[in-house]
Amino acid sequence: MCLCAAFSRSASRMTSVVSDTAEAVDLCPEFSLYLKHISRITVSVALPHLKTPGKSISNWEVMERLKAMVHPEQFSSLRISKSSMDFLRFEGEVENRSAVKRSLAKLEGKSIKLSGFTDVLKIRAVEHKADFPTRHDWDSFFRDARDMNETVPGERPDTIHLEGLPCKWFSVKDGAPDRPSEAALRTVFQRFGKIRNVDIPMLDPYREEMTGKNFNTFSFGGHLNFEGFVQYQDHTGFVRAMDSLRGMKLMFKGDDGKAVACSIKVTFDTTKHLSDSSLKKRQQERLKLQELEKQREEQKRREKEEEERRKQEESCVQRLKQQQQQERRRLEERRQLQEDELRRVEAEKQRTLELQRRERQLRDKLLGNLLKKSTNTDDVHLDLQICAAQNQNQRRHTSAATKQQKRKESEADGGRRERSRRRSQSSSRSRSRRRSRHRSRRY
Secondary structure (H helix, E strand, C coil): CCHHHHHHHHHHCCCEEECCCCCCEEEEHHHCEEEEECCEEEEEEECCCCCCCCCCCCHHHHHHHHHHHHCCCCCCEEEEEEECCCEEEEEEECCCHHHHHHHHHHHCCCEEECCCCCCEEEEEEEECCCCCCCHHHHHHHHHHCCCCCCCCCCCCCCEEEEEEEEHHHHCCCCCCCCCCCHHHHHHHHHHHCCEEEEECHHHCCCHHHHHCCCCCEECCCCCEEEEEEEEECCHHHHHHHHHHHCCEEEEEECCCCCEEEECCEEEECCCCCCCHHHHHHHHHHHHHHHHHHHHHHHHHHHHHHHHHHHHHHHHHHHHHHHHHHHHHHHHHHHHHHHHHHHHHHHHHHHHHHHHHHHHHHHHHHHHHHHHHHCHHHHHHHHHHHHHHHHHHHHHHHHHHHHHHHHHCCCCHHHHHHHHHHHHHHHHHHHHHHHHHHHHHHHC
16 A cells, blocks of 8 residues: 555545534434535646756645635645646545535636746546445445345345544543444434444454454544444345435534534445354454463463562572571681681780790899809808708607607607607608708709
């Protein structure tokens, strides 16, 4: 699809302000909806052969000349529908059918002259014919279609397909303004006959996945549009609806009296969209998609739980690692403190040993000096001490013997032996003292 064609269709469906609503026909006053004739003309302007290189014709200037020619009539819209080296084709829309006739009288067969060109441009103008199916079109289609059964609803000419309906115009008061209502669609189009079924695909959350088609469309003005299907119970309602909508635009009149119109596309359904078999098939597909959706949600839930569990495990592992690192740091700090304490104790021990060594050296030095000074007097002192000790022993022995004699005369012999033993002990002690003193003098 070329960009120009897409732009053309979008532009043809944009809403336009309606200043003259005299020709409007009631469709559904409850929703302030009306039908208005499409008042459109097609203007073709023949272009001269351009002989000068680089010279061109201004489309804007041609459009301004056409607007000036129909004055005091005004185009509510004027656009280029086709452009070639030989002609320019415009589509212009005016307010009503009478304005179409007056505009055609001012344009048909006339000519215009552009600045800078010697040749005049011939104009042809005709009333635009709407591209709308006729009774012959749907009769021949359903007659020739081999997979259609005209006795089965949905497989006969009973369903109209509407595109470009503004969502806001078919929304309920308490609902979202960009969400149409099937009840509103049924209320609006039941004017032409009893309705068997309606369908708005965009309201089905599974429809896009079923068909792979996007049912939300935007008009050229940025408004959200939708498509819908309306199935009538009999052929009469279908024919009345098609005849009434032929060559019409949908018009909405607000509470303030201002009106806007929108071009819609109306065709007859050729896809069995609302047949029982199609409805049953869509329901089965919907159930499958619902089950798949439940499975996906369950899978997402499990994945989420698994992710949360994995995160919790990672968090526990991380906390454990942190605790282990903290414990290792504490052990390292404790070991470092112990090593520092050991080094301190060792240093203190070495210092104490050094002090002891120095003290011993100093003591030995002092002792040596004292020994040198007292060498001559030590022997005299030693003899005096020995004599004093002998005298003391003799006095002790004498007093003991006297006491023993007074106690018992019968123990005289035992006393003598005891005195002899004590004398021997005293002698041995004296000798040991003399030997120890002699050794100390020698050292």
